[in-house]
Amino acid sequence: MPAPLLSVVSLVTQFSTRSGIVKAVDGVSWDVEAGETVALVGESGCGKSASALSVMRLIAEPAGRIVSGQVLFKGRDLLALSAEQMRRVRGREIGMIFQEPMTSLNPVLSVGRQLTEGLEIHLGMTPGAARARALELLGMVGIPDAERRLKQYPHQFSGGMRQRMMIAMALSCDPALILADEPTTALDVTSQAQILELMKSLSQKLGVAMLIITHNLGVVARYADRVNVMYAGKIIERASARELYANPRHPYTEGLLRSVPRLDEPRRARLAPIEGQPPDLTRLPRGCSFAPRCRWREDRCEREAPALAALRGEWHMSACWQAERLGEAVTQ
Amino acid sequence: MSAVAASREQAPEPAPAETLLEVRDLVMHFKVSRGPFGRSGLVRAVDGVSFSLRRGETLGLVGESGCGKTTTGRCVLQLETPTSGAVSFEGRNLVGMVPAELRKVRNRIQVIFQDPYSSLNPRMTVGQIIAEPIAVHGLERDPRARHERVRDLLVRVGLSPQHALRYPHELSGGQRQRVGVARALAMQPSLIICDEPVSALDVSIQAQIINLLAELQSDFGLSYLFVAHDLAVVRHISDRIAVMYLGKIVEIAGRRDLYEAPAHPYTRALLSAVPIPDPALEATRERQVLSGEVPSPLNPPTGCVFHPRCPMAIERCKREVPALKALGAGHEAACHLV
Numbered sequence: 001m002p003a004p005l006l007s008v009v010s011l012v013t014q015f016s017t018r019s020g021i022v023k024a025v026d027g028v029s030w031d032v033e034a035g036e037t038v039a040l041v042g043e044s045g046c047g048k049s050a051s052a053l054s055v056m057r058l059i060a061e062p063a064g065r066i067v068s069g070q071v072l073f074k075g076r077d078l079l080a081l082s083a084e085q086m087r088r089v090r091g092r093e094i095g096m097i098f099q100e101p102m103t104s105l106n107p108v109l110s111v112g113r114q115l116t117e118g119l120e121i122h123l124g125m126t127p128g129a130a131r132a133r134a135l136e137l138l139g140m141v142g143i144p145d146a147e148r149r150l151k152q153y154p155h156q157f158s159g160g161m162r163q164r165m166m167i168a169m170a171l172s173c174d175p176a177l178i179l180a181d182e183p184t185t186a187l188d189v190t191s192q193a194q195i196l197e198l199m200k201s202l203s204q205k206l207g208v209a210m211l212i213i214t215h216n217l218g219v220v221a222r223y224a225d226r227v228n229v230m231y232a233g234k235i236i237e238r239a240s241a242r243e244l245y246a247n248p249r250h251p252y253t254e255g256l257l258r259s260v261p262r263l264d265e266p267r268r269a270r271l272a273p274i275e276g277q278p279p280d281l282t283r284l285p286r287g288c289s290f291a292p293r294c295r296w297r298e299d300r301c302e303r304e305a306p307a308l309a310a311l312r313g314e315w316h317m318s319a320c321w322q323a324e325r326l327g328e329a330v331t332q
Numbered sequence: 333m334s335a336v337a338a339s340r341e342q343a344p345e346p347a348p349a350e351t352l353l354e355v356r357d358l359v360m361h362f363k364v365s366r367g368p369f370g371r372s373g374l375v376r377a378v379d380g381v382s383f384s385l386r387r388g389e390t391l392g393l394v395g396e397s398g399c400g401k402t403t404t405g406r407c408v409l410q411l412e413t414p415t416s417g418a419v420s421f422e423g424r425n426l427v428g429m430v431p432a433e434l435r436k437v438r439n440r441i442q443v444i445f446q447d448p449y450s451s452l453n454p455r456m457t458v459g460q461i462i463a464e465p466i467a468v469h470g471l472e473r474d475p476r477a478r479h480e481r482v483r484d485l486l487v488r489v490g491l492s493p494q495h496a497l498r499y500p501h502e503l504s505g506g507q508r509q510r511v512g513v514a515r516a517l518a519m520q521p522s523l524i525i526c527d528e529p530v531s532a533l534d535v536s537i538q539a540q541i542i543n544l545l546a547e548l549q550s551d552f553g554l555s556y557l558f559v560a561h562d563l564a565v566v567r568h569i570s571d572r573i574a575v576m577y578l579g580k581i582v583e584i585a586g587r588r589d590l591y592e593a594p595a596h597p598y599t600r601a602l603l604s605a606v607p608i609p610d611p612a613l614e615a616t617r618e619r620q621v622l623s624g625e626v627p628s629p630l631n632p633p634t635g636c637v638f639h640p641r642c643p644m645a646i647e648r649c650k651r652e653v654p655a656l657k658a659l660g661a662g663h664e665a666a667c668h669l670v
Contacts, residue, residue: 043534044505158625159397188396189561190622193605197621215535218607222614241611257609259539261568263591264608270546271568273539277504 003075004031005209006055006177011069013047013054020282024050026233027069032177037203037210039220039241042230045278048213051230052179055211056096057086074176092122095170095208099182101162105154112150115169122173137168142198160191167199171206178203181213196223217256221245229253232279232289235308239316249311249318249327251294288320296322352555353385353408353523358417360403364630373630377403378414379579387522390549390556392570394563394602396626399576401559405525408557409441410434421523439469442516446528448508452500458511459496462486466518485514490544506537513544517552527559542569563606567591572662575599578629578637581656585663595665597642636668644669 013025025047032038040048053059055071057078071078078089090096098104106114115137116130125133131150138146141164154162163183170178183199184192200223203210214220220227220241227244229237229252237250248254255274261267276293285291291301300321308319311327320326360378378400385391393401406412408419410426419426421441426434445451452461462482465471472478483493489510500508509529516524526545530538546569548554560566566573567587574584575598583596594600604620624641627633633640639649648668656664 043536160625188626189563189602189605190396191625192607193619193621194623196607197619216607217535217609221609221611222607245610246612256535259536260609261539261542261564262608262610263564263567263603263606264610264613267568267587270543271539273543274536275540277506278534278536 002034003072005034005074006211007031007070007072008051008055009070009072011051011054011071012067013050013059013064014067015050015064017063017282022281023233023284024064024281025054026284028230028233028235030228030235030238032209032211034176035203035207035209036225037200037212037223039212039214039224039227040230041214041217041220041227043215043278045232045281046230047233048230049181052181052211052213055179056090056094057081088122091118091175092173093175093177095173095175095178097163097166097170097178097180097183099185101159101166101186102154104166105162107154109153110150111152111154111157111165115150115165115172118169118172133172134168137172138165140171140202141165141168142194143168159187160194163187163191163195164198167195167202171202171208174206175208177209177211179211179213182215183212184219185214185216192219199223217245217260229256232281232284234289234319235317236290236319237317238308239314243314243316247316247327249316249323250290250320251296251322251326252290254326255293296320296326298322349387349389351384352387352389352422353557354418354420355384355404355408356382356418356420358382358404358407358419359415360400360407360412361415375629376579376632377629378407379632381417381576381579381581383574383581383584385523385555385557387555388549388553389572390558390570392566392573393557393559393576394561394566394573395576396561396602398578398626398629400579400629401576402527404576405443405527405557405559408523409443409525410438439519440521441523441525442519442521443525443527444509444512444516444529447532448505448512449500452508452511452515454500456499457496458486458491458498458500458503461500461511462496462514462518465515469519471519481518482514485517488517488548489514490540504537505533506540509533509537509541510544513541513548517548520552521554523555523557525557525559528561529558530565531560531562538565545569563602575602578626578632580637580666582638582667583665584656585659585665586661589660589663593663595659595663595670596638596667597644597669598638599665601643636666 009029011025011028015022015024042048054066059066112134115134119125119130119133134150135146138149143149143164184195212224224241227241228235231252237253248257258272259274261271274293279289287302288305291297306319306321308317310317311323358378358381362375362377363372364375365372381404395401407414414427459482462485463478466478472481482496486493486495491510530541558569570587572586573590574581577598583599594603601620601622608614622641635651636649636654639645654666654668656666658664
């Protein structure tokens with residue numbers, strides 16, 4: 001079997017704050033195969049964005065630090081590259097799409113210039129060739145009237161159009177992988193649907209692998225091949241999207257799925273929330289981080305943290321002492 | 333908590349309650365000028381909106397950003413003086429009321445905001461935040477009794493009395509929103525405007541707050557005007573729902589009718605755009621992706637404001653503004669084709 005396109009191995013990223021060391025990413029391993037769409041799902045503070053920023057080596061130092069681990073991209077460890085080498089990876093080999101396009105676009109450069117800049121720097125294109133490619137990219141992401149649009153500035157674009165522009169920029173140098181951090185969270189539902197359909201069709205057409213980082217389980221259901229669920233800096237469950245939603249094997253995943261009201265189900269009198277609060281990352285409990293909120297908790301959960309382990313005969317992993325029992329209970 | 337749930341289930345269907353809030357032909361236009369020498373324009377944020385809300389009822393107000401749902405809520409609160417129209421609360425028109433009188437009436441209309449962090453004073457303790465409106469409005473003059481009241485409110489919203497000494501930054505997002513709810517309750521309101529009250533919260537916390545709002549509603553007989561963009565959350569909490577687009581209500585109906593028999597093409601598109609957390613279902617689901625974007629309220633389209641994006645639009649839609657048409661009991665839609 002060929003090595004995955006991207007392989008994150010035992011990554012540990014920490015931030016020092018006034019209240020102590022925050023273990024944002026706490027020994028996490030995951031990978032993305034060429035051409036596939038993988039999701040990192042979790043709530044705020046679970047470490048999903050810190051994981052992506054670590055891959056790109058964009059963790060703000062000195063407060064933040066990648067403590068240990070490897071990020072193997074096409075077999076090279078990105079953490080061992082020089083700053084100069086890393087700059088050639090960002091944008092050229094790995095594209096990025098952020099949540100808030102307005103803050104990630106330069107407000108004083110025309111849209112055309114922001115697109116052609118990368119092409120000229122990374123690919124050494126002439127201004128003319130870069131312009132032609134920019135026009136082609138805008139067409140590809142569904143921005144009409146591309147000639148006129150190239151001369152405009154980001155503030156003249158709507159939220160949905162800016163996100164299309166971000167996609168065009170991310171795709172501009174033919175990357176093998178795109179990291180998309182909450183790509184549609186800032187958009188309205190109807191634009192969300194448009195942008196996600198666009199990302200899906202482009203990634204299939206161009207064979208680009210995607211890592212989607214999101215808190216929205218609904219988004220992931222339609223667009224991801226595999227899903228990693230994170231909680232308090234760790235991956236607590238991993239499975240194919242179909243498997244995860246049909247047969248969740250971690251109480252947190254199961255709780256998340258149960259707590260959201262769904263349009264395809266009859267309305268319930270009460271929602272079933274996960275009680276309690278997410279843990280303080282500077283004072284994680286000794287055992288399982290989810291134990292204080294878990295309705296399946298046993299004595300062992302408070303003493304020993306369960307590792308992410310494969311379930312019997314399945315491509316499905318869960319970090320829970322009760323994973324097998326939970327499977328039986330859910331199927332019943 | 334289970335006792336509350338049980339009493340909710342056993343409660344008989346309430347008799348048609350009196351109308352608490354009546355909004356008639358509400359119009360809110362903002363003047364804007366573009367640049368120092370630019371032409372001035374008119375943003376038609378709310379453009380002729382009418383609805384009513386009964387005591388104990390929840391009306392959901394949904395739509396995309398810029399549709400005017402938040403401005404409508406602000407007009408009800410009289411934080412904006414509407415360009416025209418009437419807002420009757422407990423039988424009296426708030427528009428044009430003298431300030432001293434308005435202050436008294438408005439006590440009974442409270443608001444819960446989206447971002448509890450920016451709506452709580454960071455320099456005040458939770459106890460002070462909740463006690464302040466009680467003191468300012470003279471609802472409880474005795475400091476000791478006021479202190480008791482704050483304790484009761486904290487417990488009522490699922491916090492502990494010790495939280496009174498904490499500052500907002502020491503609390504999680506969900507706890508901060510509980511403080512926002514306690515502050516609103518402190519005024520003993522009959523109407524609470526909930527402006528995206530859970531959309532800034534984590535998924536696992538949203539359900540906690542929604543359940544809390546439902547409990548408080550049945551315990552205190554509150555009415556909610558629930559402004560939100562999440563259609564699944566709105567279905568859960570609302571008795572009736574109004575869908576807004578570019579400053580107008582395009583459809584209004586009871587929960588069942590709106591979600592099971594949506595009539596307006598925009599409502600149908602909104603519903604089909606909501607992702608469902610089930611890959612097997614999503615794989616077979618027809619998705620109607622709307623083309624284009626919401627036009628600028630500075631220069632709304634002629635005729636039906638939705639016609640440039642409507643998959644069913646005909647010639648007439650470009651020329652004539654459709655009025656809300658009754659389709660059944662309490663179900664109205666503004667479309668030439670229904």
